[in-house]
Amino acid sequence: MIGKCLQAASLAASYAALLLRWPLRSEAAAEAAPRRILVLGYAAIGDLIFLLPTLRLLRKAFPQACVTFLADRYAGTKELLPASNLVDDIWLYEHAELGRSRCRREIFRRIRSARFDAVVVSHGTPMRAFAQPILNIPLRTGHCRPLSAPHAGWSRLRYALWRLKRGVISGEFERRLALNLKIWLAEGREHAVRRNLRLIEALGGSHDAQEALAVRPALPELDSDHAFAERTLASHAGRRIVGLHLGAAGSAGDPYRKIWSAEQWARVCEKMIRSHPCVLVILGGPSEVEALGRFRSIFTGPCVDLVGRASLLQTLATIRRCEFFLGCDTGPVKAAMALGVPTFSVWGPSSRRDNGAFWDPQRHREVQMELPCQPCIQLALSSEGAGVINSRNCGHHDCLNRMTPEIVLEALSEWLSSQK
DSSP: OHHHHHHHHHHHHHHHHHHHHGGGGOSOOOSSOOSEEEEEOOOOHHHHHHHHHHHHHHHHHOTTOEEEEEEEOOHIIIIIHHHHTOOSEEEEEOGGGGGSHHHHHHHHHHHHHHTOSEEEEOTTSOGGGTTTGGGGSSEEEEEEOOOOOSOTTOOHHHHHHHHHHHHHHHTHHHHHHHOSEEEEOOSSOOOHHHHHHHHHHHTTOOTTHHHHHHSOOOOOOOHHHHHHHHHHHGGGTTSOEEEEEOOOTTSTTOTTOOOOOHHHHHHHHHHHHHHSOOEEEEEOOGGGHHHHHHHHTTOOSOEEEOTTTSOHHHHHHHHTTOSEEEESSSHHHHHHHHHTOOEEEEOSSSOHHHHSOOSSGGGOEEEOOOOTTOOOEETTEEOOOSSOOOTTTSSOOHHHHTOOHHHHHHHHHHHHHHHO
16 A cells, blocks of 8 residues: 555656646757657567668658667667667666666656757657656657547546546656657557658658558678578478467566467467478577477477577577468567568457558468457557456456467468468
8 A cells, every 4th residue: 555655656746747847848849850869669579670660761861860769678679779770879778677766867867968859759668757858859759549438438427537547557648748749549450660650750751651661671680690590490401491489478578468378389380280391490588488398298390499599680580581480469470570471470469450460461361369359458558448358357368268279270271271
């Protein structure tokens, strides 16, 4: 109880400070093209890949600008982003540290001292930590979410309380106070790539947006990563290579419970190799070693184990050499999409229309149960409504629990036949 009271008091103080400073910089002033641009981006692998076209357009629209990327510490920001050469500087923080005043003071100091002309805020950025520091930046563009009622029959009081709760939890109110070039999320479904590119339109850099939509991002492959992939797969030359990313179901890396179980994937792959002989390459990070063990307890076919044994860029180089790639709503699957490798993915509570195949969608197959409550994760928030509340406490999780190996195998077989 004491902890909740302290948290509420801290939140109230944050809003008060934001409101006191807000009128000073509420107008958008753009006398010249920005020369110092800050990008605040949630940088999990998949989110970063879908943000790369935006960074490329930003670089093309403002070639003289110095671009700084501020995000949480992930493999994408430590490996992929530096190799992409799309930003000039990268500032990293630990997501768990954002709740501490010392971390926030350091972020505030760095942003203030850099004297940025513009800031770009992606929708997944935890705005609560950044709303005050960016108020001194003249141009502040970012995504804002409509807070419309999920049910038309709600009373005004219930709707008002729902808006208050959603706005506070999501940081939406801070966004609306801090941003002076608001990009409102489109009604219905809008893919993350398109949604992100609209951020640059607000800064006047939209002339090449259509080109950016059509071109897949160029994921880098360094000579050392090329050599790693060639060496790893050398003993399987001439054989079909199929990639698989299991993910870590039920772990801290799966907060929205969107990962299908390793045992189910093992049953599918065991039958798949009988009709589609191949070598399975299993990729993933150190946190997925336990899932790999459960997979290997069932799957007896030929496979190359790279779980926890390859860097992100080495993983990308290996994916590039796959005939097709299997997985769920995860970063490696989205990397395969960006690399032009056909993908077959299983979707649970998240939205494949927002975060699924974007480039050459006919080459990808996304399987889901099509339940009335799907998807219940929208734009990094859990949907609310009568019956199903969200993916973590819905009580059934039927979107994945009812996804049997037979359903997946039938769809996979049909898809493989269409690829020939």
